[in-house]
Amino acid sequence: MKIELLKDLLEENDHKIIYLIMDGLGGLPQTPGGKTELETANTPNLDALAAEGICGLLDPVSPGITPGSGPGHLALFGYDPQEFIIGRGVLSALGIGFKLTEKDVAARLNFCTIDENGRVVDRRAGRIPTELNQKLVEKIRSRVKLPGEVEFFLETVSEHRAVLILRGEGLGGNINDTDPQEVGVEPLEPKGEDPASQKTAELVKEFLRQVKEILKDEHPANYVLARGFAKYVPLPTMKERYGLNALAIAQYPMYRGLARLVGMTVPEKPETYQAMWEQLTSNYNDYDFFFIHFKKTDSSGEDGDFDRKVKIIEEIDAWVGQLKSLDPAVIVVTGDHSTPSVLKSHSWHPVPALLWSRFARPDSVTRFGERDCASGYIGRMATKHLIILALANALRLKKFGA
Amino acid sequence: MKIELLKDLLEENDHKIIYLIMDGLGGLPQTPGGKTELETANTPNLDALAAEGICGLLDPVSPGITPGSGPGHLALFGYDPQEFIIGRGVLSALGIGFKLTEKDVAARLNFCTIDENGRVVDRRAGRIPTELNQKLVEKIRSRVKLPGEVEFFLETVSEHRAVLILRGEGLGGNINDTDPQEVGVEPLEPKGEDPASQKTAELVKEFLRQVKEILKDEHPANYVLARGFAKYVPLPTMKERYGLNALAIAQYPMYRGLARLVGMTVPEKPETYQAMWEQLTSNYNDYDFFFIHFKKTDSSGEDGDFDRKVKIIEEIDAWVGQLKSLDPAVIVVTGDHSTPSVLKSHSWHPVPALLWSRFARPDSVTRFGERDCASGYIGRMATKHLIILALANALRLKKFGA
Numbered sequence: 001m002k003i004e005l006l007k008d009l010l011e012e013n014d015h016k017i018i019y020l021i022m023d024g025l026g027g028l029p030q031t032p033g034g035k036t037e038l039e040t041a042n043t044p045n046l047d048a049l050a051a052e053g054i055c056g057l058l059d060p061v062s063p064g065i066t067p068g069s070g071p072g073h074l075a076l077f078g079y080d081p082q083e084f085i086i087g088r089g090v091l092s093a094l095g096i097g098f099k100l101t102e103k104d105v106a107a108r109l110n111f112c113t114i115d116e117n118g119r120v121v122d123r124r125a126g127r128i129p130t131e132l133n134q135k136l137v138e139k140i141r142s143r144v145k146l147p148g149e150v151e152f153f154l155e156t157v158s159e160h161r162a163v164l165i166l167r168g169e170g171l172g173g174n175i176n177d178t179d180p181q182e183v184g185v186e187p188l189e190p191k192g193e194d195p196a197s198q199k200t201a202e203l204v205k206e207f208l209r210q211v212k213e214i215l216k217d218e219h220p221a222n223y224v225l226a227r228g229f230a231k232y233v234p235l236p237t238m239k240e241r242y243g244l245n246a247l248a249i250a251q252y253p254m255y256r257g258l259a260r261l262v263g264m265t266v267p268e269k270p271e272t273y274q275a276m277w278e279q280l281t282s283n284y285n286d287y288d289f290f291f292i293h294f295k296k297t298d299s300s301g302e303d304g305d306f307d308r309k310v311k312i313i314e315e316i317d318a319w320v321g322q323l324k325s326l327d328p329a330v331i332v333v334t335g336d337h338s339t340p341s342v343l344k345s346h347s348w349h350p351v352p353a354l355l356w357s358r359f360a361r362p363d364s365v366t367r368f369g370e371r372d373c374a375s376g377y378i379g380r381m382a383t384k385h386l387i388i389l390a391l392a393n394a395l396r397l398k399k400f401g402a
Numbered sequence: 403m404k405i406e407l408l409k410d411l412l413e414e415n416d417h418k419i420i421y422l423i424m425d426g427l428g429g430l431p432q433t434p435g436g437k438t439e440l441e442t443a444n445t446p447n448l449d450a451l452a453a454e455g456i457c458g459l460l461d462p463v464s465p466g467i468t469p470g471s472g473p474g475h476l477a478l479f480g481y482d483p484q485e486f487i488i489g490r491g492v493l494s495a496l497g498i499g500f501k502l503t504e505k506d507v508a509a510r511l512n513f514c515t516i517d518e519n520g521r522v523v524d525r526r527a528g529r530i531p532t533e534l535n536q537k538l539v540e541k542i543r544s545r546v547k548l549p550g551e552v553e554f555f556l557e558t559v560s561e562h563r564a565v566l567i568l569r570g571e572g573l574g575g576n577i578n579d580t581d582p583q584e585v586g587v588e589p590l591e592p593k594g595e596d597p598a599s600q601k602t603a604e605l606v607k608e609f610l611r612q613v614k615e616i617l618k619d620e621h622p623a624n625y626v627l628a629r630g631f632a633k634y635v636p637l638p639t640m641k642e643r644y645g646l647n648a649l650a651i652a653q654y655p656m657y658r659g660l661a662r663l664v665g666m667t668v669p670e671k672p673e674t675y676q677a678m679w680e681q682l683t684s685n686y687n688d689y690d691f692f693f694i695h696f697k698k699t700d701s702s703g704e705d706g707d708f709d710r711k712v713k714i715i716e717e718i719d720a721w722v723g724q725l726k727s728l729d730p731a732v733i734v735v736t737g738d739h740s741t742p743s744v745l746k747s748h749s750w751h752p753v754p755a756l757l758w759s760r761f762a763r764p765d766s767v768t769r770f771g772e773r774d775c776a777s778g779y780i781g782r783m784a785t786k787h788l789i790i791l792a793l794a795n796a797l798r799l800k801k802f803g804a
Contacts, residue, residue: 026763027763028761028763029763029764032454032764033453033454033764036763057779057781061403061802062403062787062790063783063787063790063791064403064787064790064791064792064793064794064795064799065403065411065790065794065799065802066794066799066800066801066802067801067802067803068801068802068803068804069803069804070803070804071802071803072803081802081803082403082404082407085803086803088804091803091804092804095804228804340763343761345801346801347761348791348794348799349763350779370763370779371765371766374765374766374777374778374779374781375766375777379781379782380779380780380781380782380783
């Protein structure tokens with residue numbers, strides 16, 4: 001649905017929508033014709049929701065496209081990930097929980113090794129330990145002085161990876177990578193594509209000049225390469241687009257940051273599943289939409305640990321068992337993408353999804369799994385439509401046209 | 403997926419993709435509730451691929467739209483047929499194997515009958531025999547002289563149908579049909595919509611003036627009507643769009659021409675199925691993508707011969723049995739459109755499709771047929787997405803976003 005047409009259809013009520021997201025939920029069998037992680041898991045609560053609700057398979061971006069976490073979540077929130085592109089620098093900053101403001105331009109930095117002629121010898125400085133990264137970051141922070149009213153923040157990510165944030169009035173993020181993507185050549189000069197970005201590129205140049213001086217006697221990390229420059233531009237909020245006051249319950253910085261990007265309220269990090277439940281119940285009356293994010297389905301998939309992913313799905317299933325006691329109008333369970341443990345990575349396979357509501361027209365699916373979802377009423381569709389289905393089932397949309 | 407976003411995701415490797423296209427594959431039952439041609443055929447090899455792979459139903463253009471061969475194949479090659487429109491003149495030239503160049507404007511010509519006042523009496527000149535068409539074409543070729551540096555080519559198609567190609571610098575194809583689409587009126591004057599097309603329209607006018615003189619004593623074919631003027635503009639190639647070196651193995655001129663239009667290499671015409679296999683194996687190491695086109699499923703459907711279509715599908719199934727010995731990463735089997743023998747024509751029915759790959763998530767389909775495909779993982783989708791799924795399964799696409 002076109003967003004400008006949707007606006008006129010929005011209806012306010014107190015019906016609650018719960019989105020339970022298992023990161024990387026979709027999987028693959030270990031042997032041809034076998035069962036996926038979700039199909040293997042014993043999930044009585046999810047199965048009951050699937051039996052009463054509708055099921056389907058979702059493409060986060062487009063068929064065949066493997067989504068990163070950013071595009072995967074934007075699609076869940078109803079934002080077309082091919083239209084709303086989030087720069088890598090911004091995603092990296094979100095990933096470490098850095099609270100970006102509208103004055104910020106962010107970029108990924110990699111510590112690297114250069115030779116006496118300034119040519120890149122190792123683009124990752126031998127993947128230095130995180131502790132050394134922290135030490136070097138501290139050194140740079142304490143010594144670099146930028147001209148004018150511009151602040152900078154430098155944050156360790158892990159190993160050779162860090163994030164640089166420049167904060168000031170009138171900065172721009174349309175700046176090329178300085179990482180030449182090959183060794184034996186000098187890093188590229190940062191150049192801006194427009195006046196604001198040109199001004200920012202000059203600051204980056206000055207920053208890099210000082211860093212080179214500061215790190216000149218270090219080894220192997222004696223310089224940095226920058227990529228993915230991007231200005232932080234908050235998206236239209238879920239309140240503006242859907243009339244929803246949204247709360248995010250998520251343990252990991254990236255997802256908390258993505259939720260903030262679309263205007264959700266993000267309370268303090270819940271340490272346990274029990275704390276997540278308490279955050280949900282204690283805030284239940286104050287919000288319309290609850291984004292609840294479980295990370296470990298993805299991490300176990302990335303680790304290639306089929307059995308652990310099965311077990312984690314079963315633990316989350318137990319957690320799901322409590323949800324109906326809150327009397328929500330809509331419960332959605334799906335993922336932001338697939339992470340089959342046999343691939344040890346995100347994949348392009350469509351993601352199983354269920355939508356439970358008292359107004360769902362029940363299909364013949366009685367179990368929550370990939371094969372079963374293929375024959376459900378949702379069919380195969382783009383993830384971005386799901387929020388509209390949820391709004392409809394919460395009776396939050398008026399008739400379109402007379 | 404937006405093509406400009408896809409570009410950044412392309413990954414090179416040596417994984418092969420085989421597209422086996424049975425023209426007009428989709429069918430209909432002869433009696434209500436009966437089996438289609440494909441469902442009737444005994445297809446052990448296709449069934450095995452369907453069981454291990456994923457199945458679905460594809461809409462070449464959009465639900466309900468009956469595609470011609472041009473749009474049907476463009477969709478298979480991943481080009482949106484509503485965006486890339488190929489003019490009829492160009493398609494007619496491709497259909498007779500004429501090798502168009504970027505200097506060419508092509509149009510369909512029909513021999514017609516006009517009366518002494520120049521009014522059209524029969525728009526098809528009584529469907530003259532092809533032999534007479536050839537004789538008249540020869541006469542016109544030898545006598546018409548166009549001014550300037552412009553060449554023309556006139557080629558018989560069949561009966562009253564021919565193709566005219568004008569070749570020269572700065573020609574344009576935005577010219578109206580001269581065929582008035584009714585009898586009792588004079589043919590229309592050709593007019594160009596822009597300077598290049600105006601210049602070309604003047605040449606067409608001169609060509610028609612001379613033809614009228616040359617044919618004035620012939621009967622019934624004493625003039626020609628032109629339609630479907632179009633300039634030949636090669637499309638972005640499959641190499642540019644997908645990073646694929648593509649080879650076309652096809653017996654019929656139209657499909658060889660369509661393959662050339664998207665930059666495929668098209669070796670000499672293979673005379674037999676065995677020759678097609680040899681073309682595939684002898685070129686296997688030099689290409690990434692193989693478009694293999696079987697025509698007779700369509701011709702038998704057009705002839706209304708249900709049983710022959712069944713038999714042809716079974717012959718192709720035997721051919722398919724050899725494919726896995728080449729160890730491709732992806733095998734796709736589908737059609738460019740449906741040609742149900744009960745309709746004796748192309749139709750709008752979605753086309754059964756299977757995609758086999760070691761990374762396909764197996765669905766519950768174990769037989770390759772229209773009904774079975776309806777419950778497969780591919781679901782019902784636009785044909786243009788299929789190439790992206792194939793690229794993904796060949797591990798030729800990187801993750802989108804971080």
